Amino acid sequence: MAESKPTISFHDFTSCEGCQLQVLNCEDELLDILGAVDIVEFREAIDDKADSYDVAFIEGAFTRESDRKRLETIRSKAGIVVALGACACTGGLNVLKNFRGLEKSMKTVYGDSADWYETSQALPVEAAIKVDYKVHGCPIPRQEFLEVVTSLLAGRTPRIPDHPVCVECKLRENECLYHKSQYCMGPLARAGCDAWCPSYGGRCYACRGLISDPNNQAAFDVLEEFGLTIDDVLTEFRLFNGVYDVSQPPTEARVEKQ
Ligand code: SF4
Ligand code: SF4
Numbered sequence: 002m003a004e005s006k007p008t009i010s011f012h013d014f015t016s017c018e019g020c021q022l023q024v025l026n027c028e029d030e031l032l033d034i035l036g037a038v039d040i041v042e043f044r045e046a047i048d049d050k051a052d053s054y055d056v057a058f059i060e061g062a063f064t065r066e067s068d069r070k071r072l073e074t075i076r077s078k079a080g081i082v083v084a085l086g087a088c089a090c091t092g093g094l095n096v097l098k099n100f101r102g103l104e105k106s107m108k109t110v111y112g113d114s115a116d117w118y119e120t121s122q123a124l125p126v127e128a129a130i131k132v133d134y135k136v137h138g139c140p141i142p143r144q145e146f147l148e149v150v151t152s153l154l155a156g157r158t159p160r161i162p163d164h165p166v167c168v169e170c171k172l173r174e175n176e177c178l179y180h181k182s183q184y185c186m187g188p189l190a191r192a193g194c195d196a197w198c199p200s201y202g203g204r205c206y207a208c209r210g211l212i213s214d215p216n217n218q219a220a221f222d223v224l225e226e227f228g229l230t231i232d233d234v235l236t237e238f239r240l241f242n243g244v245y246d247v248s249q250p251p252t253e254a255r256v257e258k259q
């Protein structure tokens with residue numbers, strides 16, 4: 002009798018679904034993956050539903066209290082849960098609404114119909130359930146998704162980088178943006194994107210979250226050297242990492258700055 006293949010599933014919460022599209026964009030490797038697993042739920046591609054999954058990938062942030070039950074159900078049916086992308090790993094851009102204020106955000110988006118919709122603080126998936134692994138980024142780098150899938154299928158722990166983007170940036174021999182008087186979160190941001198943004202002239206906003214042991218003093222020294230204060234950088238910090246912001250609660254003045 003043929004041995005059954007591991008089952009994997011994809012689930013989406015509050016997100017743009019761009020990370021699931023990155024999965025579909027793994028065209029060359031997807032055929033190999035499909036040969037090794039059964040994809041039993043994936044709204045972007047199939048209609049099927051399953052009772053259990055070996056690995057469940059969850060995209061999107063936890064932004065409504067009613068999400069909790071659905072997340073718990075996925076957790077109860079899954080052997081391994083992987084958060085897919087910044088929305089799921091840190092809450093991503095969705096967390097900006099926490100600083101703006103839920104009522105104000107709802108009015109901006111839905112106008113007079115704001116009361117029809119449910120909302121709550123935007124949070125990472127792990128605020129509701131245990132997450133075993135994270136694929137970071139907005140969107141996720143395809144190679145990191147493939148590393149996680151192939152590692153889990155081989156029964157080994159995926160290698161997720163935990164060093165700063167600056168390391169990759171220097172390897173690419175980019176001129177540092179600080180030398181052009183621009184702020185960049187590279188010293189605190191988790192590598193693994195091959196320094197995408199600085200390599201194309203943009204700043205790093207740490208869409209891949211923060212390294213687990215950031216050298217805060219070195220980062221503060223850099224800010225001081227270039228005449229920047231913590232307040233100068235908070236707005237950019239909150240773009241993807243507002244969930245880690247332990248500064249004063251947002252004031253109206255700061256909200257207006259956003
Ligand atoms: S992390 Fe970015 S690309 Fe991925 S679902 Fe969220 S907003 Fe979209
Ligand atoms: S440009 Fe950004 S990522 Fe690159 S070395 Fe400078 S601070 Fe680091």
Ligand code: SF4
Pocket residue numbers: 138139166190191194195196197198199204205206207208209210
């Ligand atoms: S350089 Fe920074 S913002 Fe750009 S993809 Fe990498 S971690 Fe994200």
